[in-house]
Amino acid sequence: xxxxxxxxxxxxxxxxxxxxxxxxxxxxxxxxxxxxxxxxxxxxxxxxxxxxxxxxxxxxxxxxxxxxxxxxxxxxxxxxxxxxxxxxxxxxxxxxxxxxxxxxxxxxxxxxxxxxxxxxxxxxxxxxxxxxxxxxxxxxxxxxxxxxxxxxxxxxxxxxxxxxxxxxxxxxxxxxxxxxxxxxxxxxxxxxxxxxxxxxxxxxxxxxxxxxxxxxxxxxxxxxxxxxxxxxxxxxxxxxxxxxxxxxxxxxxxxxxxxxxxxxxxxxxxxxxxxxxxxxxxxxxxxxxxxxx
Amino acid sequence: xxxxxxxxxxxxxxxxxxxxxxxxxxxxxxxxxxxxxxxxxxxxxxxxxxxxxxxxxxxxxxxxxxxxxxxxxxxxxxxxxxxxxxxxxxxxxxxxxxxxxxxxxxxxxxxxxxxxxxxxxxxxxxxxxxxxxxxxxxxxxxxxxxxxxxxxxxxxxxxxxxxxxxxxxxxxxxxxxxxxxxxxxxxxxxxxxxxxxxxxxxxxxxxxxxxxxxxxxxxxxxxxxxxxxxxxxxxxxxxxxxxxxxxxxxxxxxxxxxxxxxxxxxxxxxxxxxxxxxxxxxxxxxxxxxxxxxxxxxxxxxxxxxxxxxxxxxxxxxxxxxxxxxxxxxxxxxxxxxxxxx
Numbered sequence: 050x051x052x053x054x055x056x057x058x059x060x061x062x063x064x065x066x067x068x069x070x071x072x073x074x075x076x077x078x079x080x081x082x083x084x085x086x087x088x089x090x091x092x093x094x095x096x097x098x099x100x101x102x103x104x105x106x107x108x109x110x111x112x113x114x115x116x117x118x119x120x121x122x123x124x125x126x127x128x129x130x131x132x133x134x135x136x137x138x139x140x141x142x143x144x145x146x147x148x149x150x151x152x153x154x155x156x157x158x159x160x161x162x163x164x165x166x167x168x169x170x171x172x173x174x175x176x177x178x179x180x181x182x183x184x185x186x187x188x189x190x191x192x193x194x195x196x197x198x199x200x201x202x203x204x205x206x207x208x209x210x211x212x213x214x215x216x217x218x219x220x221x222x223x224x225x226x227x228x229x230x231x232x233x234x235x236x237x238x239x240x241x242x243x244x245x246x247x248x249x250x251x252x253x254x255x256x257x258x259x260x261x262x263x264x265x266x267x268x269x270x271x272x273x274x275x276x277x278x279x280x281x282x283x284x285x286x287x288x289x290x291x292x293x294x295x296x297x298x299x300x301x302x303x304x305x306x307x308x309x310x311x312x313x314x315x316x317x318x319x320x321x322x323x324x325x326x327x328x329x330x331x332x333x334x335x336x337x338x339x340x341x342x
Numbered sequence: 343x344x345x346x347x348x349x350x351x352x353x354x355x356x357x358x359x360x361x362x363x364x365x366x367x368x369x370x371x372x373x374x375x376x377x378x379x380x381x382x383x384x385x386x387x388x389x390x391x392x393x394x395x396x397x398x399x400x401x402x403x404x405x406x407x408x409x410x411x412x413x414x415x416x417x418x419x420x421x422x423x424x425x426x427x428x429x430x431x432x433x434x435x436x437x438x439x440x441x442x443x444x445x446x447x448x449x450x451x452x453x454x455x456x457x458x459x460x461x462x463x464x465x466x467x468x469x470x471x472x473x474x475x476x477x478x479x480x481x482x483x484x485x486x487x488x489x490x491x492x493x494x495x496x497x498x499x500x501x502x503x504x505x506x507x508x509x510x511x512x513x514x515x516x517x518x519x520x521x522x523x524x525x526x527x528x529x530x531x532x533x534x535x536x537x538x539x540x541x542x543x544x545x546x547x548x549x550x551x552x553x554x555x556x557x558x559x560x561x562x563x564x565x566x567x568x569x570x571x572x573x574x575x576x577x578x579x580x581x582x583x584x585x586x587x588x589x590x591x592x593x594x595x596x597x598x599x600x601x602x603x604x605x606x607x608x609x610x611x612x613x614x615x616x617x618x619x620x621x622x623x624x625x626x627x628x629x630x631x632x633x634x635x636x637x638x639x640x641x642x643x644x645x646x647x648x649x650x651x652x653x654x655x656x657x658x659x660x661x662x663x664x665x666x667x668x669x670x671x672x673x674x675x676x677x678x679x680x681x682x683x684x
Contacts, residue, residue, distance in 0.1 A: 061589070065484045069496060072481055075557065077499040079514045080506075082524065086517075095522035103524060156355030163343040171352075173675065178363045180664050182618035184636045185657035188373065188643055188650050189366025212362030215355050244347045273507040275621055276636075280643055290509055294624060297513075310517065313510050324501050328494065331501060335562060336569035 080317065087314040088117040091307050121311035125296070131312050134292040138272065141207055141288055145271035146264050149211045149218050153267075154260065156215075157222030158248055162231065172223065175216035183213050184276045194281065201283030209277050214270045218263055221334065225259025226252075262334040265327055272320070289316045367661070373654035374422060376415035381405045415651070422655045429659075430454045456656070459633040460663075462548065466634070467616040467667075470555035475608055477556060478563025479601070483593065485564070486571045497565070504561035512625025515554050547631035554622045559615070563608045570604045571597070610671055617667060635660045 082103075086094040089109045096102040106116035113120070125131045160168050190209065194200035233255070234247040242250065272290075279291035287295065293316060296309040324331065343351075382404040386397050424431040434457075437450035451457040485496050503511060518525040521539040530538045540546045574597065582592050620636035623629060629637065635656060642653035 062487075065487055068480065068484050069488065072484075073496060073499050076503050076561070079518055080502060082518060083514045094517070095520060096527075097522050100524050100527040152354035152358060155351045159343065159348045159351030163348045165345070165348075173672075175359070177668070177672075178359060180614045180668055181363070181367075182620075182636050182660055182664065184618070184620065184639045184643075185370065185660050186363060186366040188639065188653040188657055189369040190362075191643065191648065192373075192650060193369070208358075209362055212358040215359050216363075219355060244343060244351075248351075269505065275507070275509050275624075276640065280640070290507055293513070294509060297627075306517075309513070313513055316510055317506055317514075320505050320507070321502070324498060324505050328498055328501065331505070332497065332565055332569070335565045 080321075083310065083317075084314055087121055087307070087310045088119065089307075090118065090120065091305075094307065094310060121307035122315070124305060125308040125311040125315070129292075129296065129308055129312075131289075131292065131315065134287050134289045135315070137203060137282075137286060138288040138290075140203060141210070141278070142268050142271045144204075144207045145210045145214070146267045148207070149214055149267045150260060150264050152211075153215060153218035153222050153263065154256070155248075157219050158226050158252065160219065160223045161226035161229075162234070162244075172220065175219050179216040179220070184280075186213070187276065187280050190281065200281065201286060203282070203286050206278055206281045206286075206288075209281060210271050210274060213277065214267055217270070218267060221263045221266065222259060225256065225263070228259075229255060258330070258333075261327075262330045265323070265330055266334055268323075269320075370654045370657045370661075372414065373651055374658045375417060375419060377418045377422060377651050378415045379405065379408050379412070380416070382408060422651055423659070426454065427652055428456050428655050430456065455633070455638060456659070459635050459638050462551075462632045463617060463619060463634045463636075463663075465548065466552060466555060466619050467613060469552050470559065470616050471609060471612045473552075474556045474560040474612060475563050475605060477560040478565075478608070479567050479605075481560065481564040482567035482571055483597070485568060497568075500561045500564055502561075503558045506558075508558065508621035509625050511558050512554050512622040515550075515557070516626045519550055541627070544631040547626065547628050551619075551622050551626060551628060551632055554626070555616060555619065559612055562612070566604050566608050567601055570601045574600055610668075613667055614664070617664060635663065 086103055089103060089106045090112055092108040093102045093106050099107075102108060109118050110116050112118070160171065191200070194205060199205045229252065234242075234244075234251050237247040237251045238244065274288075275290045275294065278288045279294060282288065282291065284295075289312070293309060293312050296312055382401040383398050384401045384404075386399060388395050388397055423429055426433060433454055434451065437447055441447040441450055452461065481500065485493060485500075488496065506514075517523050519529070519540050520526050521530070521541070526540065529540075530536055540550050578600075579592060579596055582596050587595065618636050619634045620640065623632060623634055623637045624640075629641075633641075639653045639656050639660070642649040642656065
């Protein structure tokens, strides 16, 4: 684009920069605003008198002698025991990611190395499963889970999340394996490896970039899930997102919206770090399906 | 790969999808034809010195026995599909006969829960999807002109609205557009109406939900288009420039055709995702003004008494909706495939 950028008129350049600045404000400002506001009292965060209170923290200073206060965080993490939900989320995410990667890698590898017609149909079926709103499946689960007394436990939610995310994982890993030359494992097989040995010794060492990207997306799906976790988990086993939804119900009546604000900021922070560290992988993952399909 | 090897490699994921996706679909369809047994009632006559009274009570034993014998419940065929909570055939017919014009007919339809949800779901899907594609395209073109040191920084912040949990993202926006929040204040000031509240108006609530939808999904379109721009054939662009194409003509006749397959891809993914809109309605606390098909199912399932049959019926109708939405894509894929095979 070197030629193009030299020819741009100043007016156009200014318009483009202004557009990007506006977009950046739209994209980032809500997060910064909420982060800043989470250290205030409710009267500042929701200010009827003067919106600048949210910036200066006038009421917070009156109450606590400083424009910043950790009361919201204290209330959420200690009083409402948000740390339990955080531990549950960590547990769910860890097992969802490892399980879906294990079975998804095997399946995706098989799909990319088999030339038969049914591969196409399996991928189409997976696409249709991917298109289903997840909530349409939940009323199929509930009676069975109640009957077998498995409703409410973390492992149940983990298995459901793994299965629901399989179609997506399969598609993504399939497209990554397609980009690994078939000669690699074919020659290993010629040298006397079985298919599994070829997979284990030859493919696994070179597939890490694809697996890490797919793992990131499995993590996000598990971390961000609200529908399955809120309908399948009992109150004592709640993960972060349904817990935040529950905060809204209870705290609005008690006037403790700031607990929910603090919990929301706490739930966003890990995602911030994730995007910062894995930006390249996320971008490549989002485009993997698009550019090849 | 041999069939046998393929089978063993594919077995775990196939089992997971069969048990937790295929089987529940079958179970949901079954449930939608059955309704729970009514309690078996017995009438007992109590006679005393002052006459006889008839007392109706539940025969617990018979009820339990009936439920154990037929755990699915009472077969009602398509009754649940046609009842007031779903397709509401009777009410629609009445509204059709009684209403003066199309306007009043649709406003009566809007009072029926299923049609109300369908109206919002479709509006949301078909307004958000083109809008976010346009916005994502504009951002991609603009970011592509930036210096490369700035690109990473802009991409980082652009990804945030998409990566963040939908419920969390919608809460963050909702608190800002609250009448006491900073955006709510701004809107009141702009409209010069200190009592203006988004929560009180259906129209404004729909607009804010759609704004949330565009905000949270435009980054996806942006990233995909941005990646597409990196593979632009430079010589085509240069020859267009040498031939005297204006900047707009370059975008119109070179860039957009090059990105067209990606537009189809983004549209497909976003149609699927927007059709299941749910979290923003919870986050915005908007159920008084806007409901979606997913929200109805959630509401049926999460209440004190879980209405499994009602939820199952709405689920089946939603699945049919997704099928209709996706049918053009499926037909095209099938044609491509059949064409390749021939």
